[in-house]
Amino acid sequence: MESFSLILAIVVVTALAFDFTNGFHDTANAMATTISTGALKPKVAVAMSAVLNLVGAFLSVEVANTISKGLVDESGIRPEVIFAALVGAILWNLLTWLVGLPSSSSHALMGGLIGATIASAGTGAVHGDVLVTKVLIPAIAAPLVAGIAAMLATRLSYALSAQRAEGKAAEKGFRAGQIASAGLVSLAHGTNDAQKTMGIITLALVAGGAVSPDSDPPVWVILSAGLAIALGTYLGGWRIIRTMGKGLTDLQPQQGFAAQTSAATVILASSHLGFSLSTTHSVSGSVMGAGLGRKGGVVRWSTATRMFVAWGLTLPAAAVVGALAEYVTGFGAWGTALVAVFLIASSAAIWVVSRREVIDHTNVNDIEDGTEPAGVVTTAIAAVTPPPAGTVADGLTATIPAPAEVTAKPSATAL
Amino acid sequence: MKIDWAALGSVFGVSLVITVAMVGVFTLGIVGLSRRERALAQGESAGAAVTGAYACFAACAAVVAYGIYLIVA
Numbered sequence A: 001m002e003s004f005s006l007i008l009a010i011v012v013v014t015a016l017a018f019d020f021t022n023g024f025h026d027t028a029n030a031m032a033t034t035i036s037t038g039a040l041k042p043k044v045a046v047a048m049s050a051v052l053n054l055v056g057a058f059l060s061v062e063v064a065n066t067i068s069k070g071l072v073d074e075s076g077i078r079p080e081v082i083f084a085a086l087v088g089a090i091l092w093n094l095l096t097w098l099v100g101l102p103s104s105s106s107h108a109l110m111g112g113l114i115g116a117t118i119a120s121a122g123t124g125a126v127h128g129d130v131l132v133t134k135v136l137i138p139a140i141a142a143p144l145v146a147g148i149a150a151m152l153a154t155r156l157s158y159a160l161s162a163q164r165a166e167g168k169a170a171e172k173g174f175r176a177g178q179i180a181s182a183g184l185v186s187l188a189h190g191t192n193d194a195q196k197t198m199g200i201i202t203l204a205l206v207a208g209g210a211v212s213p214d215s216d217p218p219v220w221v222i223l224s225a226g227l228a229i230a231l232g233t234y235l236g237g238w239r240i241i242r243t244m245g246k247g248l249t250d251l252q253p254q255q256g257f258a259a260q261t262s263a264a265t266v267i268l269a270s271s272h273l274g275f276s277l278s279t280t281h282s283v284s285g286s287v288m289g290a291g292l293g294r295k296g297g298v299v300r301w302s303t304a305t306r307m308f309v310a311w312g313l314t315l316p317a318a319a320v321v322g323a324l325a326e327y328v329t330g331f332g333a334w335g336t337a338l339v340a341v342f343l344i345a346s347s348a349a350i351w352v353v354s355r356r357e358v359i360d361h362t363n364v365n366d367i368e369d370g371t372e373p374a375g376v377v378t379t380a381i382a383a384v385t386p387p388p389a390g391t392v393a394d395g396l397t398a399t400i401p402a403p404a405e406v407t408a409k410p411s412a413t414a415l
Numbered sequence B: 001m002k003i004d005w006a007a008l009g010s011v012f013g014v015s016l017v018i019t020v021a022m023v024g025v026f027t028l029g030i031v032g033l034s035r036r037e038r039a040l041a042q043g044e045s046a047g048a049a050v051t052g053a054y055a056c057f058a059a060c061a062a063v064v065a066y067g068i069y070l071i072v073a
Helices: A006-036 A042-057 A062-069 A079-098 A105-121 A128-161 A167-207 A219-235 A238-247 A253-272 A279-293 A301-329 A333-357 A374-384 A393-399 B005-041 B047-072
Strands: none
Touching (some): A006 A105, A006 A219, A006 A279, A006 A333, A042 A219, A079 A105, A079 A167, A079 A238, A105 A128, A105 A167, A167 A253, A167 B005, A253 A279, A301 A333, B005 B047
């Protein structure tokens, strides 16, 4: 750890911050359906996921090595580039969290890295073919594979159990199965995503000359990355959990089980067979597939469409922010400081905006229309509609945010 | 640029088969447990159903164990 410069320290801290956002962004992947079907209490679910993420972080360093040894030329990379990349990734993660949309943290990270690398070393330093084969194709394949598998599994499960699996035993059984498969997703997530941060920190250390090229992540990197992602997971991205668990479709424990099993299988099969698929994309796909698999099940395509748009934007948006940040850091130390201040200020601003409508473990299952911030619609309509005489204002606000497609629970109207 | 269609295809095939098989077998296990629940309620015994159910769960547990092995390895 000799020659540990200030910029390197900044990069490491920023990388851990990204890891943290990654954790709370992706809690939903493992636990959204478990929480929405009531298989686990919200706090218990995120705690379990956090522990398994932490465990997963220690299991292997393979993914970390792909990041630090594949996508971009290590030789042309300065720590500032990685810092800029992380700024892009963190901001995109926070923005999508604010609007409650699941999106791939890995894509955000790769986008930031690509943008910053282009700004720094030109387009030649990015391996375009790696980009297509490792990013674009998997992004399309993951939800399809997981979705189709989950849909067929759900169909089969309902066909097998029709009128024959009812009562307490069935209910408890599917819950247990769902918890187990969700645990497996958490574990796989820890091995995948905590390692992305390890890969990034290692890349920065290599770029800064603190460790030799092609080396595995040092132990302190593994430990801190595991802790950061576990902490983020425990705090829980409740907005995204709500979208994934309740916004896309309505799941029963049986469907939740099929969805998580499909997601876990796809993630494990893909990483083992060398065609790595995004956890977020797999889980979103399997949740929708499970929604479609039950008779009378619906997928809310409006929410799904917004999610797909977010997926499409993830890489370019993070790339643009990463490129801009890299451009500014190019002005020297004060440029880097400026970017750091910008990152902290934007994160704080996003947090402040999020406090306007708090979503946490107490109301994560109370759904209005998808993830549409009900307050905006309600206040807009309330502003243009003069309250008719004899109508209680509360009645107005209570009925608007829940259109017919969702049978709103009474607790939702109390918000 | 070379897209590894074989890897993608095998991910698709393997995922599909394992998911459907896992969910199917687990559901059968639960059907077995439900049968016992009903049998007990009527004062009968359902030994075969219970044995079958536990065999199903054991098969699922084995697959999960293999999954964990894949993560660790």
